[in-house]
Amino acid sequence: MEIDRQRAHKNNADSPLMALPAIYRLLYSAGLRMGEALSIRNKDVNLQDGTILIHATKREAERIIALHDTMKDVLRDYIECRNRMPLSGLTNPEHHLFVKLDGTPVTDKAVYANFRSLLRKCGIQYGGRSRGPCVHSLRHTYAVHALANMTRKGMNIYAALPVLSASMGHHSLEATEYYVRLTRNTYADIERNSSAINAFVYPSKSKSHDD
Numbered sequence: 001m002e003i004d005r006q007r008a009h010k011n012n013a014d015s016p017l018m019a020l021p022a023i024y025r026l027l028y029s030a031g032l033r034m035g036e037a038l039s040i041r042n043k044d045v046n047l048q049d050g051t052i053l054i055h056a057t058k059r060e061a062e063r064i065i066a067l068h069d070t071m072k073d074v075l076r077d078y079i080e081c082r083n084r085m086p087l088s089g090l091t092n093p094e095h096h097l098f099v100k101l102d103g104t105p106v107t108d109k110a111v112y113a114n115f116r117s118l119l120r121k122c123g124i125q126y127g128g129r130s131r132g133p134c135v136h137s138l139r140h141t142y143a144v145h146a147l148a149n150m151t152r153k154g155m156n157i158y159a160a161l162p163v164l165s166a167s168m169g170h171h172s173l174e175a176t177e178y179y180v181r182l183t184r185n186t187y188a189d190i191e192r193n194s195s196a197i198n199a200f201v202y203p204s205k206s207k208s209h210d211d
Contacts, residue, residue, distance in 0.1 A: 029071045029142070038105065040054070063169055
């Protein structure tokens, strides 16, 4: 994967490259907002239980997210490499989880710039501000894939949506539906698990969408 092939070509203590592979994977696998991921501190991570306590939400409500086993391995490897750096305070419970090579917290600006660089390397066109794709697209993709997985495993759509909403830190199903733009053509199996009552959640493609 391109995120794992990145290399620093000069001695740049301000580089976030060491943390980026773990950040991108966490954004996608847990559906976090950028601010939530970068605000995580060491004390919030419990790899034994496979959970992370999230503080920095839009409405300042805490929630706990569960980590997949593969994500636990990624974070464990990252923390082990990070702690090898000859810097003091990295293991302090109050210290930020994701840091640059100089030990300072990774910034959203650095992630955004790197993401656009990755798009170029992957041959994906960047449409510009508000058109994307952008880092926030990973949260959207999480919502789509998580809902698809739950319904394909037999969970009723009415049960799946509240679970997804809670995992994303939303306070209403309407907020979650914004991220879940599935179509009947692409997700026919999900449509079969849905009723006509909630079909509005998955609108058909319009001509403007195809254009």
